[in-house]
Amino acid sequence: MGKKHVPFEDRLNKITHTGCWEWTGGLDKDGYGHYYDQSTRLMKRAHRIAWKIYKGEIPIGVCVLHKCDNRKCVNPSHLFLGTVADNNRDRDYKGRTFRPFGNKRSHGIKDSELPWKVGQPCKM
Numbered sequence: 001m002g003k004k005h006v007p008f009e010d011r012l013n014k015i016t017h018t019g020c021w022e023w024t025g026g027l028d029k030d031g032y033g034h035y036y037d038q039s040t041r042l043m044k045r046a047h048r049i050a051w052k053i054y055k056g057e058i059p060i061g062v063c064v065l066h067k068c069d070n071r072k073c074v075n076p077s078h079l080f081l082g083t084v085a086d087n088n089r090d091r092d093y094k095g096r097t098f099r100p101f102g103n104k105r106s107h108g109i110k111d112s113e114l115p116w117k118v119g120q121p122c123k124m
């Protein structure tokens with residue numbers, strides 16, 4: 001201890017017209033909020049921390065996804081649990097197509113075809 005620790009909620013800007021709680025701390029390369037977790041001494045994605053604080057534990061292999069599509073948002077009511085495949089379907093649905101295999105295919109990707117194993121710890 002001794003080191004100054006910024007409480008999680010001090011990093012939020014809740015005043016947005018969308019109701020999003022935007023993360024005002026650092027962002028990672030993908031644009032997600034980053035938070036230093038004292039207990040594990042690791043940088044974690046802020047919206048995952050928010051889920052743990054407000055909703056509870058995240059099962060292994062499960063992603064915390066955004067309903068609002070705002071990666072900086074950590075409002076637990078804008079978040080939902082899903083799998084990597086859910087996230088891909090969600091992106092397809094929203095028209096922001098995620099293509100793990102280049103431009104060849106963007107629809108109907110099965111879990112078994114993903115470049116990562118379903119069930120591995122998800123960082124989202």
Ligand SMILES: [Zn+2]
Pocket residue numbers: 018019020021068069070073074075078
């Ligand atoms: Zn939001």
